Amino acid sequence: GQQVMQIPQYQHVQEGEDFTTYCNSSTTLSNIQWYKQRPGGHPVFLIQLVKSGEVKKQKRLTFQFGEAKKNSSLHITATQTTDVGTYFCAVDNYGQNFVFGPGTRLSVLP
Amino acid sequence: DGGITQSPKYLFRKEGQNVTLSCEQNLNHDAMYWYRQDPGQGLRLIYYSQIVNDFQKGDIAEGYSVSREKKESFPLTVTSAQKNPTAFYLCASSITDGGTSYNEQFFGPGTRLTVL
Numbered sequence: 001g002q003q004v005m006q007i008p009q010y011q012h013v014q015e016g017e018d019f020t021t022y023c024n025s026s027t028t029l030s031n032i033q034w035y036k037q038r039p040g041g042h043p044v045f046l047i048q049l050v051k052s053g054e055v056k057k058q059k060r061l062t063f064q065f066g067e068a069k070k071n072s073s074l075h076i077t078a079t080q081t082t083d084v085g086t087y088f089c090a091v092d093n094y095g096q097n098f099v100f101g102p103g104t105r106l107s108v109l110p
Numbered sequence: 111d112g113g114i115t116q117s118p119k120y121l122f123r124k125e126g127q128n129v130t131l132s133c134e135q136n137l138n139h140d141a142m143y144w145y146r147q148d149p150g151q152g153l154r155l156i157y158y159s160q161i162v163n164d165f166q167k168g169d170i171a172e173g174y175s176v177s178r179e180k181k182e183s184f185p186l187t188v189t190s191a192q193k194n195p196t197a198f199y200l201c202a203s204s205i206t207d208g209g210t211s212y213n214e215q216f217f218g219p220g221t222r223l224t225v226l
Contacts, residue, residue, distance in 0.1 A: 033214060042200055043153070045214040088152060090215075096160075097143065097168065098215065102152040 002027065002093045006101035014109050019076040021104035023089030032072045033090040033098065034063060043088060046074075079108045113137065114218035116201050121223045123195075131186045131221045133201035140206045142184035143215065146170060147198040156199075159184055160206055188223065195225045 005024045013019050023032065031050045035043040047056055049065035049072060056063045062075045076083055086105045090098040114135040123129045135142065141160045145153040155168030159178040173192025178184055184203075188195045199222075202215040 035215075042217040042220050043202075043215075044217070048214060096166070097155055097158045099155070100145075100153040105150070 002091050002099040004089060004091050004099055004101040006089060006104050008104055009102065010105050010107075012107045012109065013079050015081060016078050019079050019083070019106055021074050021087050021106075023072045023074075023091075023101050025070050025091055027070070029069050030092045030095075032065060032092070034072075034074055035088045035090060035100075036085050037088065037103070038085040041085075076106075079106070081108050081110055084108050114201060114203055114216055116199075116218035116221050118221060119219065121221055123223065123225050125225055126190045128190055129188050129195075129223065131188065131199055131201075131223070133184045133186065133218060134182055135184075135201075135203045135216075135218075136182060137203055137216060138181070139203035139216070140181070141204045142178070143202040143204075144168075144174070144176065144184070144186045145200045145202065147200060147220075149198075153200065156186065195223060198222050 007022050033048045034046040036046055037043045047063050052069050053067045054065040060077045064073045086103040088103045089101045093099045117132045143158040144156040146156055147153050154170050156170055156174050157165055157168055157176040159165035162178055162181050165176050165178050173189055175187045198220050200220045201218045204215045205213045
């Protein structure tokens with residue numbers, strides 16, 4: 001099945017600093033999804049990327065799909081305490097289901 | 111309101127007992143999924159179903175069983191054969207396009223199972 005890695009595992013930032021998490025796969029992906037899970041909560045869908053080199057923005061969040069469709073990144077500009085949580089990427093597993101990465105846990109110090 | 115419900119939120123069981131976790135959705139989604147999440151870890155797929163009366167094993171199906179008799183319901187049974195059942199269990203659903211699951215997953219609130 002698909003293997004997916006995420007780095008870093010943890011990130012501590014001061015409020016107002018930027019944050020980036022990376023998702024990497026050894027195989028070419030048809031699409032990739034990003035989810036956010038607040039502490040004690042459940043994952044919530046953020047976005048899906050499909051096209052090579054695609055860049056999508058949601059307010060302070062910028063998502064990018066690599067040109068080779070093997071990696072993706074999520075960048076948060078000027079983090080806020082509401083950004084705290086774990087960010088997961090999920091990659092398509094041959095159209096049957098999705099494989100989730102291990103996640104990047106973000107903490108934001110006020 | 112449309113959504114996915116899981117009950118109960120917290121569940122305690124004695125070792126050696128089977129326990130069934132409920133998952134219901136009224137989103138009219140064909141595909142449903144069960145994941146296990148351990149503290150500080152990612153989501154691991156236990157079972158998934160893309161259509162009624164059919165389901166497939168995920169990466170960690172041993173010690174678990176499911177049924178999909180109705181589109182809305184996908185209960186998970188944690189059997190006594192599961193060696194480390196204490197975990198956070200998440201159910202999800204999604205739309206499928208001709209049997210392929212490319213779409214976003216909607217998650218329920220989860221059930222925290224503790225086996226004593």
